[in-house]
Amino acid sequence: MKHKSPIGKHAIVIGASIGGLLAARVLADRYERVTILERDAFPQTPQPRRGVPQGQHPHGLLSAGYRVLQRFFANIDADLRSAGALFLDVTSDGGWFQNGGYLRPAPSDLHGVSLSRPALEAVVRMRVLRLGNVRAETGVSVLSPVMDGAHCVIGVTLNRGSGDEYLSADLVVDASGRGSRSSAWLERNGFAPPTVSEIGVNMAYATRHYRRAEGDLGGRTLLIVAPHAPLQARGAVALAQEGESWAVTLIGMHGDHPPIIEAGFLEFARRLPTTDLFELIAHAEPISEIVPYKYPASLRRHYEKLRAFPTGYLVLGDALCSFNPIFGQGMTVASLEAVALGECLAEGTQRLWQRFFRSAARVVDTAWTLAATADFAFAETVGRRGPEVRPLNAYIGWLLCAAWRDPVLTVAFHRVANLTQPPASLFAPQIVWRVMRGATRRSSPALHLAHTAPSAGD
Numbered sequence: 001m002k003h004k005s006p007i008g009k010h011a012i013v014i015g016a017s018i019g020g021l022l023a024a025r026v027l028a029d030r031y032e033r034v035t036i037l038e039r040d041a042f043p044q045t046p047q048p049r050r051g052v053p054q055g056q057h058p059h060g061l062l063s064a065g066y067r068v069l070q071r072f073f074a075n076i077d078a079d080l081r082s083a084g085a086l087f088l089d090v091t092s093d094g095g096w097f098q099n100g101g102y103l104r105p106a107p108s109d110l111h112g113v114s115l116s117r118p119a120l121e122a123v124v125r126m127r128v129l130r131l132g133n134v135r136a137e138t139g140v141s142v143l144s145p146v147m148d149g150a151h152c153v154i155g156v157t158l159n160r161g162s163g164d165e166y167l168s169a170d171l172v173v174d175a176s177g178r179g180s181r182s183s184a185w186l187e188r189n190g191f192a193p194p195t196v197s198e199i200g201v202n203m204a205y206a207t208r209h210y211r212r213a214e215g216d217l218g219g220r221t222l223l224i225v226a227p228h229a230p231l232q233a234r235g236a237v238a239l240a241q242e243g244e245s246w247a248v249t250l251i252g253m254h255g256d257h258p259p260i261i262e263a264g265f266l267e268f269a270r271r272l273p274t275t276d277l278f279e280l281i282a283h284a285e286p287i288s289e290i291v292p293y294k295y296p297a298s299l300r301r302h303y304e305k306l307r308a309f310p311t312g313y314l315v316l317g318d319a320l321c322s323f324n325p326i327f328g329q330g331m332t333v334a335s336l337e338a339v340a341l342g343e344c345l346a347e348g349t350q351r352l353w354q355r356f357f358r359s360a361a362r363v364v365d366t367a368w369t370l371a372a373t374a375d376f377a378f379a380e381t382v383g384r385r386g387p388e389v390r391p392l393n394a395y396i397g398w399l400l401c402a403a404w405r406d407p408v409l410t411v412a413f414h415r416v417a418n419l420t421q422p423p424a425s426l427f428a429p430q431i432v433w434r435v436m437r438g439a440t441r442r443s444s445p446a447l448h449l450a451h452t453a454p455s456a457g458d
């Protein structure tokens with residue numbers, strides 16, 4: 001591995017999930033050696049593992065995240081293809097049922113990749129570990145960072161199964177996920193812990209895998225039925241995956257949780273506002289059990305607001321912010337944080353934690369605001385609502401209804417949802433004009449995928 005310009009000898013990353021792997025990718029450019037410490041063993045073939053229980057549920061990678069992977073790993077598409085990935089145009093190969101109707105599909109610059117979360121992680125891990133100066137140690141529990149007398153982190157204590165040990169490093173990155181213990185460790189060591197924002201959504205997933213047949217969903221590889229406040233707290237996802245399978249998830253917010261027994265699962269699907277997903281699973285062969293996942297609240301730790309923090313230590317990925325998974329943001333935000341880390345390291349290590357947490361907060365802000373605005377459309381959502389929530393949701397509601405027939409709006413909306421354009425782009429004059437025009441033209445939405453005609457433009 002050729003270093004851009006080494007700024008340190010050894011960096012440690014805690015956790016070898018997507019966040020940790022992408023952090024290691026950028027650290028490898030700047031440190032002579034990078035060690036990833038992971039509690040789990042890596043599975044021989046892609047399959048869910050204990051430390052990433054969400055891996056049993058479909059994971060969409062937003063276009064912005066996919067672009068980062070392409071930038072970090074030359075020719076990664078070949079590896080993804082070998083792993084069985086399907087490649088899609090998000091707005092024309094996916095069916096998006098939003099606000100009571102299908103958005104009008106249209107080709108776009110929003111490319112996506114469809115494969116299971118364990119398979120995606122396996123590809124990223126293979127590419128990271130192919131870098132000559134990165135290695136991963138599995139079966140290692142990191143217990144705590146270790147500080148010297150000058151509030152500088154100089155390594156970690158860990159357990160390989162036979163007593164506690166110490167491993168030294170110039171930089172330690174905590175990518176241990178939502179359950180990160182960095183806050184508690186800071187407090188124990190006399191630092192103020194970060195303040196926390198929470199958005200209570202009381203949500204549950206129930207996922208089952210089915211065999212996929214040619215022609216399912218009219219050839220689409222993705223179907224999303226979004227919850228629609230205030231009355232429809234239910235949603236669903238069907239994502240085509242490797243091995244000719246569908247991962248189908250039923251979603252219920254605010255306690256309207258999908259059952260995990262077959263009859264109830266089917267009935268829940270039947271009552272979605274489009275019958276497309278029910279028709280798919282009523283006829284497809286199930287190839288797994290129904291697996292539940294409860295997600296009580298989005299959780300953001302505001303490290304960017306701290307005034308004091310140890311040097312030589314950073315926090316990234318879900319450990320920094322865990323998002324309502326409906327919006328598919330977690331892996332993409334982790335990848336954008338890794339980009340931010342690379343940019344910060346290019347400027348050296350001076351005031352690294354302030355610079356990194358500030359840059360990461362900018363990335364998180366956009367995704368958090370998008371998700372929070374939609375979540376707060378439900379009166380039951382718990383958290384601090386800003387005054388902008390109601391007018392923003394009203395405008396987005398008009399936009400989505402206008403997008404039932406206006407493909408330009410479909411693409412504009414998805415560019416923002418895929419984090420490739422800022423939310424402000426939805427208020428550009430030509431977009432506002434189309435939204436207003438749509439609001440004045442009454443139209444009935446398409447309720448079935450078969451009635452959605454792709455369009456090249458308006």
Ligand SMILES: Cc1cc2nc3c(=O)[nH]c(=O)nc-3n(C[C@H](O)[C@H](O)[C@H](O)COP(=O)(O)OP(=O)(O)OC[C@H]3O[C@@H](n4cnc5c(N)ncnc54)[C@H](O)[C@@H]3O)c2cc1C
Nearest residue numbers: 015017019039051054059060142177317318325328330331
């Ligand atoms: C139900 C669900 C669905 C989701 N769907 C999507 C989606 O569609 N799209 C999307 O982008 N994101 C989705 N996410 C979020 C996504 O899973 C995470 O954002 C992503 O995994 C990145 O997280 P991470 O790497 O920071 O942490 P995690 O994935 O939580 O991984 C943490 C890692 O650290 C290891 N670890 C923890 N503690 C220690 C320790 N002390 N010592 C050593 N190792 C340790 C764990 O074993 C694990 O490997 C979803 C999340 C959930 C819950």
